[in-house]
Amino acid sequence: MTTEASDWQRVSPLFTIHHLLGFLRELANTNPGALAGMAAGGYAFVSRAPVLAGMAAVLLALLGIGLLIAAWMRFRYRVQADAIQLQQGVFTRQRLTLQFERIQNIRIERPPYLRIFGLARLSIESAGSVSQEVHLPGIPEAMAENLRDQALAAGQFQEPSEQGDAEAEAETARTPHYTTLLTRRPRDIIIYGISSPIILWGAVVISSILGVVTQRFEPEDNGNGEEQLQALIPDAMAVAWVVVPFLALVLILLVVMSIIMALVRYHGYRLEHDEDRYRLHSGLLTRREQMVRHHKIQHLHLAQNMVARFFRRRHLNCYQIGSMGADLPDGSGNSLVAPALTMAEQHAMVSRLCPGLDLNNLVFTPVSPRYMIPKGLFWFSIWLGLLMVAVAGALPILPILILAPVLAALIRKNWRRQGWAMEGDYLVLRGGLFGCHYTLFSGFRGQKLRLYQSPLQRRVGLGNLVIRLSSGGFIIPYIPYEQGQQLLDRLVHDMEHSKAPWL
Amino acid sequence: MFTNHTVLPEELPSISEVPWQKLDPRYPRMVLLHGLGFWLAAGAVGLALTLNAILPLTLTGLAVLWSLLLIPSLMSWPAARVKRYAIREHDVLFHEGLLWKSTTVVPRNRIQHIETENGPLERWYGLVTLKCYGAGGHQADLVIPGLEQHLGQRLRQYLLNEAEDEEDRTAELPDDN
Known part of the structure; x- marks a missing residue:
């Protein structure tokens, strides 16, 4: 399987398409305002001086094409016995060496424009002290697969295994045999689309749109926007008739968008495993094939928001080293994801990923009710403010009074959700308000532990325990100090005595 | 051979009885x-x-x-006077805080790299700051300031050796169970 050290190679010229798309995506993500301004400016330019604008456009296009070709010429790679080297950059040249054994996550992606030519894009994520991602777009599929196998094998060879070395070597040579662990039907993916966090951002989007709408009305005359609206629609009730359907429409649009994005990204979702390797196929247009080794998964997160709770589903994300984001329908994030799991599927996946852990039979230690005091004070002061406004007559008083028990109930509910459990090697943290989410990891994966207490906590013998993994930090708040110390001692012991591979 | 002895909670080495070292006066x-x-x-x-x-x-x-x-x-x-550190067989500890008290533990086999740092004022006083970095983070996991220069360098060397041994996996952890 080993390839001998080869010389610098170029990728397919289709690299230019990848590069252009990447550039456009980055431009749209980082400064959409500037892009819109440029488009508007361009439009004005075209309408004033079409000939000049045409010439400028041709010049710009030529310049762009020139740059793309230069970028392609400069982008070269070299495969060595234990590493892959890259050089790239038109103006500033960059040279990278990725050690196979340091590779965390490796993906083969087949976007339509590469697939029709039998090419693929290899995305490699490596972890140093700062993790970085490298793309090799436009290499033959067989080459991509070969490189991936080589990288995975290198990782395996490094680890001390329970068996002898010869046996381990034999294992790397054997052809992997994958069995399917989980598939997702369109229905599951649609549920994921509906219950992904994007919907909750909908509120933010709506409020900003409303802000723009009211701003629109303001500059026209000095009266406020509402008056202007009322001038347009004489009946005050009519404003509600316009605004409410508009909001509903925006929300429906967001949901539809989210569902479409989820379907495009996760169509044909199939998670397979072979011993300690997980392979994930998904994608409608761009076929993605993601591979992760079991021991590189640092922690699991079973997420559930209000909408997911309604469907009785949870989304599982497996995090690796570095601050990678959760895998979301809009294409962000790169953790290994298992979307919209039913209770039974959650159970099966967790017992597969954390052998010996039974999620249904965990006994959670509750958090001290004092944990809710800061939150309670915050919401109480807001409520008090509202009450004062209501007493002054600016707001109806009855809803405000009803709000008090609702707030109290929500705070209590949030407190009841908090908890932690130590089961064997595993630490499980629970939280949430409407939904109920879990974070699971093995204690030995910790990197650093910190126990701290504020002066008020010291008076009542409480403390906070922070556990930092290479994939993120977690806190057990308001734990009795003695208990926190015992848990810390236990975790330190696990970390120091574990010989399991963990990076 | 894999062994997994049960350790009773009372037998675990506890952070409540650590021989703390003061920083340089x-x-x-x-x-x-x-x-x-x-x-x-x-x-x-x-x-x-x-x-x-x-x-x-x-x-x-x-x-x-x-x-x-x-x-x-x-x-x-x-x-600055209440800050203290401890180096045990398998981990490094740091304690700080007048009102908000905090104790940090970093196991030595989780340290990825170590640096020592000294600014102009520290050089004037002959002190160094020791920083231990773990995997996956951008910030130092543990920072011990106010170490006498030579002590700082010695500690760094000592901790580095351990980290390297871990990486090579040549040195087995002593079986103290």
Whole structure:
């Protein structure tokens, strides 16, 4: 399987398409305002001086094409016995060496424009002290697969295994045999689309749109926007008739968008495993094939928001080293994801990923009710403010009074959700308000532990325990100090005595 | 051979009985000097801004504000005095905090790299800061300031050796169960 050290190679010229798309995506993500301004400016330019604008456009296009070709010429790679080297950059040249054994996550992606030519894009994520991602777009599929196998094998060879070395070597040579662990039907993916966090951002989007709408009305005359609206629609009730359907429409649009994005990204979702390797196929247009080794998964997160709770589903994300984001329908994030799991599927996946852990039979230690005091004070002061406004007559008083028990109930509910459990090697943290989410990891994966207490906590013998993994930090708040110390001692012991591979 | 002895909670080495080491006695002095330097500089800038009517403050107001700023600068001295560290067989510990007390533990087999650092003021006092980095983070997991130079270098070397051994996996952990 080993390839001998080869010389610098170029990728397919289709690299230019990848590069252009990447550039456009980055431009749209980082400064959409500037892009819109440029488009508007361009439009004005075209309408004033079409000939000049045409010439400028041709010049710009030529310049762009020139740059793309230069970028392609400069982008070269070299495969060595234990590493892959890259050089790239038109103006500033960059040279990278990725050690196979340091590779965390490796993906083969087949976007339509590469697939029709039998090419693929290899995305490699490596972890140093700062993790970085490298793309090799436009290499033959067989080459991509070969490189991936080589990288995975290198990782395996490094680890001390329970068996002898010869046996381990034999294992790397054997052809992997994958069995399917989980598939997702369109229905599951649609549920994921509906219950992904994007919907909750909908509120933010709506409020900003409303802000723009009211701003629109303001500059026209000095009266406020509402008056202007009322001038347009004489009946005050009519404003509600316009605004409410508009909001509903925006929300429906967001949901539809989210569902479409989820379907495009996760169509044909199939998670397979072979011993300690997980392979994930998904994608409608761009076929993605993601591979992760079991021991590189640092922690699991079973997420559930209000909408997911309604469907009785949870989304599982497996995090690796570095601050990678959760895998979301809009294409962000790169953790290994298992979307919209039913209770039974959650159970099966967790017992597969954390052998010996039974999620249904965990006994959670509750958090001290004092944990809710800061939150309670915050919401109480807001409520008090509202009450004062209501007493002054600016707001109806009855809803405000009803709000008090609702707030109290929500705070209590949030407190009841908090908890932690130590089961064997595993630490499980629970939280949430409407939904109920879990974070699971093995204690030995910790990197650093910190126990701290504020002066008020010291008076009542409480403390906070922070556990930092290479994939993120977690806190057990308001734990009795003695208990926190015992848990810390236990975790330190696990970390120091574990010989399991963990990076 | 894989063994998995049961360890009773009482038998675990506890952080409540750690032999803590104090930082170098020059460290609190250095921190105080540093704080007072900043305090004086802030006062000078504040005075200049007030005299030129850029800051809307009277001279008395400025004096009150300036003396209030003295409190955190002075507090840095006792805060520096309570900081302490410990190096056990398998981990490094650091304790700090006057009011908000905190204890940090980093196992030695989780340390990825270590640096020592000294700024101009630290060089003047002959002190160094030791920083331990773990995997996956951008910040140091553990920072021990105020170590005497040679001690700092020795500690760094000592911890580095352990980390390398871990990486090579040549040295087995002593079986102390």
